[in-house]
Amino acid sequence: MLTIDQATYDGIVAHAKRDHPDEACGIVAGPEGSDRPERLVAMLNAASSPTFYEFDSTDLLQLYKQMDVNDEEPVVIYHSHTATEAYPSRTDIGLAQEPNAHYVLVSTREHGNNEGPVEFRSYRITDGAVTEEEVSVVTQLPTV
16 A cells, blocks of 8 residues: 655646646655655656656656665656556556556546546556555654
């Protein structure tokens, strides 16, 4: 199960709506081994595409260096689908390289002009196998 705080959830959804009709993408970092999504990092979709996302390689390298210094890891890797349901495509599955990460997909296909709802779903993707998981949105993450 993915447990995520309301502010981070809202930030991911706002990013997906803001970048529509292009796909949005980003990472939520957290302390290594904690499974706590604490720091939302909205990234630029270098592909600027409504059907594909690509992290800017320079930005991604910077982020991984910063996470390394902070003893963090990518807890959530997210992107949006602008015309299809929030389910990983074959391309998404092939790109999934973080076996411990939650892969969040937000579909903005129904939201037109920021009015309609979005679909927010989370998956674990390991060795090409996709498993959907429950998402629990809490006011704030419990203190450790």
